[in-house]
Structure formats: structure tokens, C-alpha cells
Amino acid sequence: MMCISDIVEQALTTSYLSLEAEESLRQLLRRKYGKEDLQAFMTLQKAVMNCCVVQESRQLQQMAG
Structure with a gap:
């Protein structure tokens, strides 16, 4: 399994x-x-909040809702 930093990168x-x-x-x-x-995880959270990274889970929720 990858480390957190690798996934964030x-x-x-x-x-x-x-x-x-x-x-x-x-x-x-x-x-x-x-x-x-x-x-690294906190950087990812900020990127998601600033719409720089799209979460697949959020896309699926929006499509279902």
C-alpha cells in the first residue's frame, strides 16, 4: 500500500x-x-476545499442527489 504522501501527490x-x-x-x-x-493530508484537504482536486465520491453523490 502507498503512503499518505504518495496518494496526496x-x-x-x-x-x-x-x-x-x-x-x-x-x-x-x-x-x-x-x-x-x-x-500532506492537510494540503490535500485544502486543495479539495479550493476546488483544485475533485473527489470521485462527491461527484457520485451529486449525480445521485
Whole structure:
């Protein structure tokens, strides 16, 4: 499994966070992680809030709703 920083880097590069990547993040965040991974996750959260990264899960919710 990739580390949090790797998943974040991929999401920032592609401007897209897949369902699989979100699930991987959830699993990784349940475990012990370092400061670098925490900072990367916070960067991803900001990118999502600023509409720089699209979450597949949000797209599916909007289509269903």
C-alpha cells in the first residue's frame, strides 16, 4: 500500500481523488503516521476545499442527489 504522501501527490498531480485512493487514505489514517504525511493530508484537504482536486465520491453523490 502507498503512503499518505504518495496518494496526496498523485491526487494533486491529477487533480482527482478516486474512491480507491480515498479508502486507502482512510485505512492509512487509522495507523501511525508521521508529520510529513499529516502535512500532506492537510494540503490535500485544502486543495479539495479550493476546488483544485475533485473527489470521485462527491461527484457520485451529486449525480445521485
